[in-house]
Amino acid sequence: MSASQSAVRSRAEAVQVSRTLDWMILFTLFTAVLGGYHIHYMLTGGDWDFWSDWKDRRLWVTVAPIVSITFPAAVQACLWWRYRLPIGATVAVLGLLLGEWINRYLNFWGWTYFPVNFVFPSQLLPGAIVLDVVLMLGGSMTLTAVVGGMAYGLLFYPGNWPVIAPLHVPVEYNGMMMTLADLQGYHYVRTGTPEYIRMVEKGTLRTFGKDVAPVSAFFSAFVSIIIYFLWHFFGRWFAKTDFISDDAS
């Protein structure tokens, strides 16, 4: 067999080989990105994502989009610029959410017995879809960073509103005013997470009342744009195919 000959014996076999490899590549890419993204997200924004009583109007809204736009930007940089696949952000976020949901059910609930409506993960899909759609329609990294990145930050709170709103209604308990989410935290004691390390509603911005969440989302959107740019270039670097010399001398 000459060096110019194909490794397959028919076009049908070539198609079959190609499809089989597609699935193996997709599985590996999905699980590896899931693992890296999950460890990144849980250790940079995890506390706000683990517990409903951390999901406040200020820091959760600010932190979650900023730290979660990272891997979507990087995966987009590979899948779009190499393969014209406008699904990078959605694939990354789906991976993260799958890992989180499995964990919240099997471990937060299954091992340490917290109810799932206390430990559900934040919803990131609306922002990811918009990020992919902007990239697909615009074909521009700059446009995706500015318009998509801003949308990613701004959409986070509205995207989570349907699930968090019932837990943000006020309740009075032992003469104290708190939210239903606060009350969940009060009842489900986490010995390793005492109240004094819970970072919610910090600062005087909360006196703005209704403006806290939109202001936080707007700030988050601003930083998300910058983080998108940075992580796009990280993604390009990680997608390189370079070899370095293995000559030790």
Place this chain on the structure above:
Amino acid sequence: MAATTESVKADAAEAPLLNKRNLILGFLLYLVFYSFIRWYEGVYGWSAGLDSFAPEFETYWMNMLYIELVLEVVTASALWGWLWKTRDRKVMSITPREELRRHFTHWIWLVMYGWAIYWGASYFTEQDGTWHQTIVRDTDFTPSHIIEFYLSYPIYIITGVASFLYAKTRLPTYQQGLHLMYMVAVIGPFMILPNVGLNEWGHTFWFMEELFVAPLHYGFVFFGWAALAIMGVVNTEVIALTKLLKKDLA
């Protein structure tokens, strides 16, 4: 006609391009093993894992740690040693079809690496979060650490290095030198294990509480980014496979 018959016989005797049995068995091996581990945690985490000074902690958890450390060293030495010892010294002269077959075997290794990364970096790492935020730790070797740091991380390291060694010793694609992103994809997640040293040292100062986003944990974050280098490996593989498939049909 005779030549055609011979060719058909040769095809029938030839090993398949993708060994589906190995792929499925490998996938199930991790799944069944980790399901057993999760069952063990569920039973002995609460009953024997809360007080590291208790005799039952030594029985059910420290002995588990000692056994897994020995098995990991033995497995890594045997697997990596076998891959190196049986390397192909004439790797550049294999036929395109044999090269494609080896790429498929390589992809079985990569699928296992992705699968092992999922269990280590996602499943058992976030599980560690809920354990620490619920239970006050009194040792570096908590039940969740004995599984996360000293079992699931070494397993993905063993798998990743094996995958890299397979590529380096059997595939012409990787004979040009050292593939930078492949090394990042293997060494980066590997570095999460030594970073445990920083983590445990830090926690000797802050034993009583767990803030998961504490800067002490950022070493894990930094090295976790290296998982993205799998994109560089995928791109290299796609280029190599495209060349193999687009040549003139035999």
